[in-house]
Amino acid sequence: MSIRHNTEGIVLASNLDTTETRNDLKNATLEKLVEEGKALINVQNWWFGNGSFAGIKPELIKKVLYKSENGISSGWLKGDSNHSEFMNSLTPLLKLMYPIWNAVYKMSDAEFAGSVWGQKGITKSDLKSSLSSDGNAVNNSVWSLMKDGKINYSLVGSWDILNVQKTANAKSFFIVPELRANDPYLQAPGFWSYLINVRNIQAVPDRKQAFKEFLKCVFSNDAYFEYFKSDAKVPFVKAAQEAVEAKQNVAAQAIREEFRNFIKELGWVKKDEGSDKEVADVNSFLTEYKKSIQPYDVLTKYVNQQSTWGKDGYKATDPQNPLDPSYIISHDKWNQQPIEGILSQEDTTKLNESFGDGLPLKNALATIFNTTMSNIELSPERHWLINNNLLRVDAKTNEPVYLMKDPENPGLLKYRSIINSGDKKEGFHMRLVEKLIFGVDGDNTKEAFLNRLTNIVRSDDANQQISALIEKSVKDAKEFAQGVLKSFPKENTPEYTTYQENLKKAITLYLNDYLNDAKIRAKGQELLDGSPMLNAKGEATKYTKVQVIDRYNEYDRTFAINKLFDVLTSEKSLEDNGLGVFKTQEGIINNYNPQYGDVWGAWNEQTMGNLEFLKDIQANNEQEFKKAIEEKLNTQFKTLVEKVNKSDVGVTLDWGKIQSK
Structure with missing residues (x-):
């Protein structure tokens, strides 16, 4: 059920x-x-x-x-x-x-x-x-x-x-x-639902009562409202929709009033029509506010356009070698330009000098798997899957080793739970190994990883933390490769030495792909933190621009989720002055x-x-x-x-x- x-x-x-x-x-x-x-x-x-x-x-x-x-x-x-x-x-x-x-x-x-x-x-x-x-x-x-x-x-x-x-x-x-x-x-x-196992129908009375109390909490109006605020989820039941809408209107009114008072404190006021009362001039404030932060978007816009998957149109001298120089993304690609009044030529030069060369995900994984660019793929049509043929096969089960439940080899069990996904007989998704080794899934958790790296870049011991991250990733990658690969170089051989050198190079280059973006974000945050917001007279206030951004985002988000609620519960057509009928x-x-x-x-x-x-x-x-x-x-x-x-x-x-x- x-x-x-x-x-x-x-x-x-x-x-x-x-x-x-x-x-x-x-x-x-x-x-x-x-x-x-x-x-x-x-x-x-x-x-x-x-x-x-x-x-x-x-x-x-x-x-x-x-x-x-x-x-x-x-x-x-x-x-x-x-x-x-x-x-x-x-x-x-x-x-x-x-x-x-x-x-x-x-x-x-x-x-x-x-x-x-x-x-x-x-x-x-x-x-x-x-x-x-x-x-x-x-x-x-x-x-x-x-x-x-x-x-x-x-x-x-x-x-x-x-x-x-x-x-x-x-x-x-x-x-x-x-x-x-x-x-x-x-x-x-x-939508998503709670699935209740039918075995609970025969459960003891105390267990049934516990389920009832749990479901009452989950489907209460207060719980719906908190979930709506945190993740913008609209209740399915109409009565709950109406209850959440009422609570949201009350909360929105309080936030609106608080924001208007904040605007007045910054000097953005106007005379109310029909009276001499001063009221917050929201439109004028928002116009100037957006002008003041718009240049900072230049620093981060490029970051949001990046993909860590690979590069189109590159012709490698040695196309099977994942570290062929023509695959490497030059650090010049990330270069920023000075921004008048915000990013000086000196700051721009320092930022650009801090960038490192990068490497696409597929190349990094091919290096980790000690294989070529074509062999890492299951097929050209299914290029996002890693070929299971690269994995060791158990002689008894004839299955790839990561699918085994081997109590004598617990090191493999953690890999089993992570990469046992998709078409198990043929291949598994590259992003799953990326998550295991680098701690990020470039399709789904890139934003959180960039935020983490941005904080590292802004810390006093940034170089030490970055080095530690690289070393950990190299260690995890080598452990993974040794545990699951069919062919892995023997230690104390020239092949093993070359593998270790290539592994560290690939991982360093791949992390640079994220670190360069994090450095751009860090510079933007640094400038915002140190830049005061001007009042209506053009004078510096006690608030930094980042503080004002936080206030505005709270205000804006409140009305953003109102719009979401309106459209998903709409029952009026455009002709009836509605948003359309949701079907x-x-x-x-x-x-x-x-x-x-x-x-x-x-x-x-x-x-x-x-x-x-x-x-x-x-x-x-x-x-x-x-x-x-x-x-x-x-x-x-x-x-x-x-x-x-x-x-x-x-x-x-x-x-x-x-x-x-």
Whole structure:
């Protein structure tokens, strides 16, 4: 049994205010917004793309991977009875992608300069990043364009609403409009639930009572409100929504009043209309506030655009050598320019001299695994997975060693819990080893790691802490490699000495990739900490700019989550002066299919967001582009279906077996 706790969803973020956006959307569709160069839509991520697909014929979403009369099948397979309808439903989705692909890969420079994107100062590189399967790269590119006013709209998950307001200057949020006339965007329902094991039905009375008390606490209005404040999660039950909204309004009023008093203290006041009373001049303060901190964004904007995955377009002299000089990212790449009135030439020179050369993740891991650039990958199509063929195999079980439960070798058990993920028979994700060795997952925990490194860089013993971090990472990497690799150099041999030298070099270079970004952040924080906020008369106040930023962020966040609440609970259409009516598919996207995880890879990384595949498509029009996508999806899902048909898991859960365990 499960109890649904909250509501999440995908919404349309806009850098226009509510009135402007509502007027713009009255006759708009996603297709039209893309054609006009106003929006970039991340359909290559299946979590966003499935809403475009399901809106045409909702029942097809259950046929992505399902049990047919002839075994496991998929509507993406050419021989499947649903294939024709799948391709019909794919057409409007590709309307959001083809114009971008065509602009990046088919337009001449002159044609692009005259396009709706070129005329706004958007580059082909910007558009190419928006096609990637790397969610961070997509967000960095699209949100940067929104912040600069070059586009107005993007789709965001409710979990990113706070980020998109800060990073992309999003001002309003609406329900996602139609794909095209009469073809709605119908997203999968997003939420999480508490799962209660059915064995507790037969539990002793005290255990049952404990569960009741626990659930009462979890689903209380106070608990909902605290969770809403901390993580912007909207309750699922309407009564709880109303209770949280009431509490939030009270809290918001108190914060609003406190912030207005703070503004008045800084001298930003005006006469109230119709009286002589002085009130806080919020708009004037915000205008000057944003001007005063805007230059500091220059120091950190580049940081948010970085990826630690690898580099495109580099031709190595020795392409199989992960430490070939042409793979190394020169420290010059991070160079900053002086910023008038903020970053002097002297400070700029010192900062630039502190940067070190960098190295992409895949190269660092190839060095750790003592292999080549091609051998580290499971395949070119699944380049994010490390090949299990590199691992030792147990003679008894014929399984990769990290899957063994070996009580005599406890050192391997910690690796088992970390890298036993994904397709265990073939490979495991590079990010999992990155997390083990470096303490960071570049897809999910990069921000926390950068904050940690920024604090290290700003400390009095920065060099010692950085050296200690490198040494620990080298030690962990060598332990890992010795424990799991099929081939590892013997100690006291020239090969072992070379391996140790290369290992330290690779890890130092890879950490530089993060440390250089941390040094830029540290300089920005240092300048903010030492810079006083000016009052309305232009005089220095007792507050530093970082203190004012903290006050403003608290104020801004309060109203940011109000906007989230409004859009996820919206029941009014644009015509009724609302934000749109929030609707979702009837069932969860995976239909309780334990094999569904591989669908994401087949769609995201291998097809729709596979930049190498997209670059190689030979198409002169939209129909030919669609044909290439059809062939690729057929190939990927054929492999997936064959794998599932050979397994004993199937595509449905046997709840009877689960309950008996």
